[in-house]
Amino acid sequence: MKILSIISLIFSLLLTSEVIGQETEKKEVKKVYEFTIEKENPHTPVPNQYRSGTCWSFAGISFVEAEILRATGKSYNLSEMFIVRHAYSDKAKKYVRLHGSLNLGCGGVLNNVTYVIKKYGLIPDEFYAGLVIGEEKHIHGEMDDVLKAYTDAVLKNGNRKLTPVWSKGFDALLDTYLGEVPSGFVVDGKKYNPVSFAAATSFNPDDYIDLGAYLDQDLYKPFVLEIPDNWNWGFTYNVTLDEMIESLNNAIDNGYTVGWGADVGEKGFSWKNGVAIIPEDNLTDLSGTEKEKWEALTAAEKKSSRYAFEEIVKEKTITPELRQLAYDDFETTDDHSMLIVGRAKDQNGNIYYKVKNSWGTEDQIYKGYFFASEAYVRYKTINIFMHKDAVPNQLMKKFNL
Numbered sequence: 001m002k003i004l005s006i007i008s009l010i011f012s013l014l015l016t017s018e019v020i021g022q023e024t025e026k027k028e029v030k031k032v033y034e035f036t037i038e039k040e041n042p043h044t045p046v047p048n049q050y051r052s053g054t055c056w057s058f059a060g061i062s063f064v065e066a067e068i069l070r071a072t073g074k075s076y077n078l079s080e081m082f083i084v085r086h087a088y089s090d091k092a093k094k095y096v097r098l099h100g101s102l103n104l105g106c107g108g109v110l111n112n113v114t115y116v117i118k119k120y121g122l123i124p125d126e127f128y129a130g131l132v133i134g135e136e137k138h139i140h141g142e143m144d145d146v147l148k149a150y151t152d153a154v155l156k157n158g159n160r161k162l163t164p165v166w167s168k169g170f171d172a173l174l175d176t177y178l179g180e181v182p183s184g185f186v187v188d189g190k191k192y193n194p195v196s197f198a199a200a201t202s203f204n205p206d207d208y209i210d211l212g213a214y215l216d217q218d219l220y221k222p223f224v225l226e227i228p229d230n231w232n233w234g235f236t237y238n239v240t241l242d243e244m245i246e247s248l249n250n251a252i253d254n255g256y257t258v259g260w261g262a263d264v265g266e267k268g269f270s271w272k273n274g275v276a277i278i279p280e281d282n283l284t285d286l287s288g289t290e291k292e293k294w295e296a297l298t299a300a301e302k303k304s305s306r307y308a309f310e311e312i313v314k315e316k317t318i319t320p321e322l323r324q325l326a327y328d329d330f331e332t333t334d335d336h337s338m339l340i341v342g343r344a345k346d347q348n349g350n351i352y353y354k355v356k357n358s359w360g361t362e363d364q365i366y367k368g369y370f371f372a373s374e375a376y377v378r379y380k381t382i383n384i385f386m387h388k389d390a391v392p393n394q395l396m397k398k399f400n401l
Helices: 002-028 055-072 080-097 111-120 141-155 166-178 194-200 241-253 299-303 320-328 374-380 393-398
Strands: 036-040 185-187 190-192 208-212 222-224 235-238 258-262 336-345 351-356 369-373 381-387
Touching (some): 055 080, 055 111, 055 258, 055 336, 055 381, 080 111, 141 166, 185 194, 241 258, 241 336, 241 381, 241 393, 258 374, 351 374, 369 374
Antiparallel strands (some): 036 336, 185 190, 222 235, 258 336, 258 381, 336 351, 351 369
16 A cells, blocks of 8 residues: 555656646747737748758748749649759769868758759659658758768779769769659659659749848849858849848738748747847857757746747847848858748737748647747848849849849
């Protein structure tokens, strides 16, 4: 009986602890910020990149899906891994050509997606999910390491000249980890290959433009965005900070979604609470990469209202100079790519942008979305990617486009 009583007591304590934990969890995700959606544009469901560093492909494909939906009314679930596979292959060739002086890894930028589509096409996810190693979700750690090690071995040049087959070996590794790309498939009773299917969607990669706002580049001119993941040296058009925000708003108001490259390493970014802000007090960037760092706050920081999101706080005024300094000092880096799908206001009338992420829908207050304040977008945007028709006409004239 004593043993049963002890077991009963332990079970009771555990149950009480679990309940307390659940209550604490609920308290942590209390909706202090109440958002009213002003405008939200059609888009496809939230995906999950899981343990892969391929946010750029997930965001880019989400963008492509939204564009096809906007233009044709058709909803597709397109393959992110088809994009990743071809980008990796081309990136490795350039890495070797440059004797290793290039970033070879899982990262990329939004225009990598249109680059691949233009060159190789598109494929529905059902025909190329990239899940062939026995996992239900994407886990790329071993693959990334193996691909890097293989290519570095090629660069050692043990034969004193490159073999003509090294790239075939690289592609064979991609086939092993992601699967072989099918040469043909059937959609709605019609036979396609990746190129013909891309053409059938009516998505034209040449219809899109990348915008940035930097003080060290000439205004209204294209430049190569100086971030490590821009491996194919895609062009960005430089505008003022106000013009970048104007373009973003113009796109949303006219029914377009916008690809967003940004730094989400600020302590004012809370994935769990679904809010990204820039409090007026100075903040220190978090270390680490991707999702794991967002909640890495000290106990004191968690008690602070500006980090615990227990009240709406005043935000910092973002100037072009402040933004440029953060970029130059590496306080703003190209952490993450996402999709802006709409605009909202909080209960005090402050502007926020609704962002579709690629971290799944579980354990998150808005089921895979979050709201980034205008101050956050002004401060932490690396680039925005949109249809040329979504850019204000006067700005396109300044580009001579």
